[in-house]
Amino acid sequence: MYAQTAKRVVVIGNGMVGYKFCEKLLADEKKATAFAVTVFGEEPRVAYDRVHLSEFVGGKSADELALAPASWYAEQGIQLYLSDPVVAIDRGRKEVRSHTGRVVPYDYLVLATGSGAFVPAIPGIEKEGVFVYRTIEDLELIMAHARQLRTAAAHGPKRTRGAVLGGGLLGLEAAKALLDLGLDEAHVVEFASRLMPRQIDEAGSGILMRRLETVGLSVHLGKSTQAIVGEAAIKSMVFADGVTLDVDMLIVSAGIRPRDELAKRAGLDTHPRGGIVVNEFMQTSDPAIFAIGECALAHNMIYGLVAPGYEMASVAVARLTGIEKSFKPYDMSTKLKLIGVDVASFGDPFAEGEACQTIVYENKAKGIYKRINVTPDGKELLGGILVGDAEQYTMLLQLCKNKTVLPPDAEDLILGAGRGAAEGAGTIPGGVMSLPDDALICSCEAITKAQLCTEIAENGHTTIDQLKKSTKACTGCGGCTPLVKDLIAGVLTEQGLYIRNVICEHFEYSRQELLDLVKMNGLKTFGAVINQFGRGAGCEVCKPVVASVLASLWNENVLTSDRAPIQDSNDRYLANIQKGGTYSVVPRIPGGEITPDKLIVIGQVAQKYALYTKITGGQRIDLFGAHINDLPRIWEELIAAGFESGHAYGKALRTVKSCVGSTWCRFGVQDSVSFAIEVEERYKGIRSPHKLKSGVSGCIRECAEAQSKDFGIIATEKGWNLYVGGNGGSRPQHAQLLASDVDKETCIRLIDRFLMFYIKTADPLTRTATWLNKMEGGMAYLKAVVVDDVLGIADQLEQDMQQLVDSFACEWKEVVGNPDLRKRFAHFVNAPEEKDPHVRFEPLRHQKRALEWQ
Amino acid sequence: MESITLEKEEITWHQVCTSADVPADGGACVLIEGRQIAIFNFARTSNWYATDNQCPHRQQMALARGMTGSQGDEHKVACPFHKKTFSLKTGQCLTDSDYQIATYPIQVENGLVFVGL
Numbered sequence: 001m002y003a004q005t006a007k008r009v010v011v012i013g014n015g016m017v018g019y020k021f022c023e024k025l026l027a028d029e030k031k032a033t034a035f036a037v038t039v040f041g042e043e044p045r046v047a048y049d050r051v052h053l054s055e056f057v058g059g060k061s062a063d064e065l066a067l068a069p070a071s072w073y074a075e076q077g078i079q080l081y082l083s084d085p086v087v088a089i090d091r092g093r094k095e096v097r098s099h100t101g102r103v104v105p106y107d108y109l110v111l112a113t114g115s116g117a118f119v120p121a122i123p124g125i126e127k128e129g130v131f132v133y134r135t136i137e138d139l140e141l142i143m144a145h146a147r148q149l150r151t152a153a154a155h156g157p158k159r160t161r162g163a164v165l166g167g168g169l170l171g172l173e174a175a176k177a178l179l180d181l182g183l184d185e186a187h188v189v190e191f192a193s194r195l196m197p198r199q200i201d202e203a204g205s206g207i208l209m210r211r212l213e214t215v216g217l218s219v220h221l222g223k224s225t226q227a228i229v230g231e232a233a234i235k236s237m238v239f240a241d242g243v244t245l246d247v248d249m250l251i252v253s254a255g256i257r258p259r260d261e262l263a264k265r266a267g268l269d270t271h272p273r274g275g276i277v278v279n280e281f282m283q284t285s286d287p288a289i290f291a292i293g294e295c296a297l298a299h300n301m302i303y304g305l306v307a308p309g310y311e312m313a314s315v316a317v318a319r320l321t322g323i324e325k326s327f328k329p330y331d332m333s334t335k336l337k338l339i340g341v342d343v344a345s346f347g348d349p350f351a352e353g354e355a356c357q358t359i360v361y362e363n364k365a366k367g368i369y370k371r372i373n374v375t376p377d378g379k380e381l382l383g384g385i386l387v388g389d390a391e392q393y394t395m396l397l398q399l400c401k402n403k404t405v406l407p408p409d410a411e412d413l414i415l416g417a418g419r420g421a422a423e424g425a426g427t428i429p430g431g432v433m434s435l436p437d438d439a440l441i442c443s444c445e446a447i448t449k450a451q452l453c454t455e456i457a458e459n460g461h462t463t464i465d466q467l468k469k470s471t472k473a474c475t476g477c478g479g480c481t482p483l484v485k486d487l488i489a490g491v492l493t494e495q496g497l498y499i500r501n502v503i504c505e506h507f508e509y510s511r512q513e514l515l516d517l518v519k520m521n522g523l524k525t526f527g528a529v530i531n532q533f534g535r536g537a538g539c540e541v542c543k544p545v546v547a548s549v550l551a552s553l554w555n556e557n558v559l560t561s562d563r564a565p566i567q568d569s570n571d572r573y574l575a576n577i578q579k580g581g582t583y584s585v586v587p588r589i590p591g592g593e594i595t596p597d598k599l600i601v602i603g604q605v606a607q608k609y610a611l612y613t614k615i616t617g618g619q620r621i622d623l624f625g626a627h628i629n630d631l632p633r634i635w636e637e638l639i640a641a642g643f644e645s646g647h648a649y650g651k652a653l654r655t656v657k658s659c660v661g662s663t664w665c666r667f668g669v670q671d672s673v674s675f676a677i678e679v680e681e682r683y684k685g686i687r688s689p690h691k692l693k694s695g696v697s698g699c700i701r702e703c704a705e706a707q708s709k710d711f712g713i714i715a716t717e718k719g720w721n722l723y724v725g726g727n728g729g730s731r732p733q734h735a736q737l738l739a740s741d742v743d744k745e746t747c748i749r750l751i752d753r754f755l756m757f758y759i760k761t762a763d764p765l766t767r768t769a770t771w772l773n774k775m776e777g778g779m780a781y782l783k784a785v786v787v788d789d790v791l792g793i794a795d796q797l798e799q800d801m802q803q804l805v806d807s808f809a810c811e812w813k814e815v816v817g818n819p820d821l822r823k824r825f826a827h828f829v830n831a832p833e834e835k836d837p838h839v840r841f842e843p844l845r846h847q848k849r850a851l852e853w854q
Numbered sequence: 855m856e857s858i859t860l861e862k863e864e865i866t867w868h869q870v871c872t873s874a875d876v877p878a879d880g881g882a883c884v885l886i887e888g889r890q891i892a893i894f895n896f897a898r899t900s901n902w903y904a905t906d907n908q909c910p911h912r913q914q915m916a917l918a919r920g921m922t923g924s925q926g927d928e929h930k931v932a933c934p935f936h937k938k939t940f941s942l943k944t945g946q947c948l949t950d951s952d953y954q955i956a957t958y959p960i961q962v963e964n965g966l967v968f969v970g971l
């Protein structure tokens with residue numbers, strides 16, 4: 001029955017806004033039966049999250065980016081045609097015709113054709129190696145090209161270079177992709193005199209530029225590109241000032257052009273500079289035809305962001321379902337994370353003149369710039385800009401939008417008075433709980449404070465993930481996430497449920513606080529620490545933290561005094577426990593260099609104690625399957641041959657991987673093996689919040705993978721480049737450049753400072769990469785502390801490190817020579833020579849393996 | 855190893871080691887007639903516990919090597935393999951209600967440790 005009366009709606013374009021329109025139109029059953037929807041999409045896939053398109057480069061799959069799976073459309077009864085663009089609209093007959101010849105009649109037509117990249121008519125722009133950045137297909141082409149460049153350059157001296165034309169929001173996104181793709185150089189070329197000219201001012205751009213340069217981007221401002229040179233493929237760009245820039249690929253990101261060609265051909269009103277003209281109900285000059293998203297020109301402008309697009313979708317749906325709603329000039333506030341740097345602008349960011357007073361905070365060392373514009377009486381916030389630290393964005397945006405009366409000292413809003421007390425600086429005066437109920441918290445999905453509070457308090461959705469599911473908040477741009485977190489905390493606090501984030505129930509301190517207390521009070525045992533600063537008997541969380549703090553401060557043997565039972569299981573027996581209850585033995589092989597004599601000893605020991613041997617991923621040899629009471633005997637023999645503990649069990653330095661370097665390699669420019677050994681010998685045994693890895697490469701080819709290490713060193717013609725904060729593991733991350741072309745001594749000094757700063761301030765079990773990611777001010781701040789010594793602590797850090805280095809002693813050597821400690825290496829305390837009869841092995845390729853557990 | 859039989863409780867007390875053999879605030883494993891028993895010495899509060907040495911999660915013989923601690927007033931041990939924690943009083947697993955270990959009476963007299971089986 002319904003099918004006959006259902007209105008036929010055809011949607012052209014299955015992009016973000018087109019999708020949102022369908023979702024809203026069919027949101028409930030009543031509506032769902034009132035409309036029969038057909039969607040035409042030009043792209044081969046269902047609508048995906050274009051805002052997070054760059055994550056495709058980072059490994060996110062197209063499926064993960066999809067806004068809804070293909071099955072969703074079928075479930076909603078939507079007829080979806082992909083890879084089939086609409087080529088003509090016949091307004092007289094009210095039907096559309098597609099590329100493959102499908103003709104579909106409509107009662108209402110919705111144009112959601114989005115926009116395409118604007119490509120300026122520069123001579124040579126059609127050359128190979130020039131791309132745009134808009135769709136997954138564009139990214140696939142870009143990635144393939146970058147791969148080709150890298151392969152071609154892999155074993156030659158050639159550097160791979162990429163550039164982006166345009167320093168706006170999208171251009172910087174694209175530049176990040178170039179870095180992620182592993183090109184040696186990434187350039188941004190901007191015509192204007194500043195980056196992101198629509199969002200930030202000159203000073204903000206200056207700060208942003210410095211921070212982008214620290215991650216390896218080169219920025220060229222005020223450059224007008226005259227030509228693109230090369231035979232078939234791009235070779236260089238030529239600027240109006242005569243300068244040229246050699247590049248192997250170029251991404252054009254010079255703005256967007258609304259896709260209004262279809263509308264124009266159908267005789268609908270379009271603007272001379274692009275865009276389908278609509279009224280406040282999103283209707284075009286033909287009232288049966290709507291236009292929404294980036295193709296629509298509303299209030300005389302194109303809104304190049306997704307949130308206003310979603311609002312347009314909801315207005316169009318309202319119109320079709322007979323609800324009163326119109327599209328108002330939309331707030332273009334944005335917050336983004338560009339290459340690890342927060343950038344935000346809100347309200348009127350550039351307000352100037354009589355009716356405005358501007359407050360600016362700038363911290364060059366930390367790379368932070370904040371500007372707010374307030375009314376002359378200081379009562380109302382007009383807008384502002386945040387670069388480097390946008391924690392306060394959502395709070396400021398709320399104040400601005402709700403026209404909240406500001407506190408007497410408006411500068412506190414950005415200086416963050418009353419910091420320290422609360423978790424972050426982004427606190428709304430009077431707290432987030434003081435906002436009006438109808439304050440819009442998530443503008444992408446139009447969710448109010450009241451809605452969220454109900455979800456948290458009444459439906460028990462107290463995590464971001466749960467709220468994402470139940471309300472869709474935080475699923476768009478993610479900008480509201482901090483505020484939603486505050487709301488959760490606020491509601492829970494009101495219910496008396498919020499718990500401060502401390503080590504565990506036994507210690508009401510963070511690791512850094514505890515380290516300072518232990519140091520100031522000179523405490524050296526777990527007993528003393530828990531008596532003075534804790535309660536209860538401790539547990540598997542706090543004991544290893546205290547153990548690590550004591551070791552990092554005093555470097556005394558981890559098993560003496562009362563410290564053995566507080567060590568994490570591997571440290572407790574100075575070996576890694578494995579399936580079945582045996583242990584592995586990893587002698588240190590500094591820099592991966594080993595003499596034949598020592599190799600023979602390893603072989604003999606393995607044979608004698610029947611150990612499985614394997615070359616590890618860290619350039620040394622692991623002996624597996626040792627019984628606990630054999631460990632001291634095994635180590636006795638290894639130590640006699642000159643080996644030391646490799647600390648494979650400890651939160652300590654593991655390996656300093658090296659490549660063969662200038663001693664043998666035809667490309668090597670420095671002796672990387674010698675330096676690697678020096679570095680490994682220096683930092684061995686030092687306990688830290690998590691394990692530490694390093695690498696030294698003899699040239700830019702980077703065979704030692706130094707950039708994937710906590711600290712990595714790469715030889716240059718002039719000295720060494722030092723990188724920090726790299727990580728392998730499940731979330732790999734490249735290390736960032738801390739200093740270039742330094743000599744060995746300087747390099748060691750900087751590593752001393754870096755490691756000690758990390759040891760003192762990181763949370764438990766936090767690798768350097770995560771620590772750096774969470775650090776306010778990021779790499780720029782770390783550089784300021786470690787290289788420029790803005791805190792004036794460098795000498796102290798170096799001294800503290802030297803003290804640890806000087807107090808090194810191989811802990812296995814101590815155990816082997818100490819009968820009391822040796823005694824602890826038994827399975828049965830009342831039958832020390834007996835082995836655990838439960839330990840079982842089975843043969844494997846002429847060695848043995850642990851039996852599979854049940 | 856000597857054993858005394860206390861008929862009234864129908865359990866056999868085995869003298870297993872001296873109190874100094876078990877690290878303060880740590881554990882050790884003893885072999886009693888072919889069975890592996892973990893004993894724990896909470897020296898700070900003078901409490902002793904005895905349990906199975908085998909962790910029911912993956913049948914690993916290693917609870918004695920686990921880290922001792924407390925959760926509220928409950929003394930517990932964490933298995934070194936996957937950190938499942940067990941109450942030493944009741945043997946109940948505190949992190950996964952599917953698991954349970956057996957607990958045994960234990961006494962310390964004149965520096966000698968006795969476990970009842």
Ligand code: SRM
Pocket residue numbers: 576577578584586614615616617618619620621622648654655691693708726727728729730731767
């Ligand atoms: C033996 C070895 C694998 C191999 O056969 O090659 C190994 C074995 C173990 N790794 Fe690893 N990792 C080994 C190289 C690596 C590498 C490669 C490297 O160092 O170049 C990585 C990635 C690089 C990195 O760490 O950034 C690596 C990333 C991890 C991680 C993830 C760390 C992270 O930050 O995400 C863990 C888990 C952890 O530490 O929390 C881990 C944990 C472990 C543990 C200790 C798990 C455990 O607690 O039992 C394994 C101990 C086996 C044993 O019984 O001895 N292993 N592990 C390698 C020893 C190298 C050495 O000589 O010391």
Ligand SMILES: Cc1cc2nc3c(=O)[nH]c(=O)nc-3n(C[C@H](O)[C@H](O)[C@H](O)COP(=O)(O)OP(=O)(O)OC[C@H]3O[C@@H](n4cnc5c(N)ncnc54)[C@H](O)[C@@H]3O)c2cc1C
Pocket residue numbers: 012013014015016017018019040041042043050051052053054084085086087112113114115133134135170173259262292293294295303304305306307309336477
């Ligand atoms: C790299 C990148 C990063 C971005 N970052 C942000 C951000 O951080 N914040 C933000 O708010 N916005 C961001 N945007 C902008 C945001 O993605 C757009 O505002 C949004 O996608 C617009 O949605 P739309 O549906 O109007 O257009 P689109 O998503 O472009 O969808 C239009 C669709 O219509 C199709 N189409 C066109 N013509 C036809 C036809 N004749 N027949 C059938 N189909 C047709 C197109 O192929 C396309 O699939 C970013 C954009 C990019 C490219």
Ligand code: SF4
Pocket residue numbers: none
């Ligand atoms: S990758 Fe996993 S399984 Fe392999 S050694 Fe590392 S921790 Fe063990």
Ligand code: FES
Pocket residue numbers: 909910911912913914933934935936937938
């Ligand atoms: S074997 Fe004990 S927790 Fe898994």
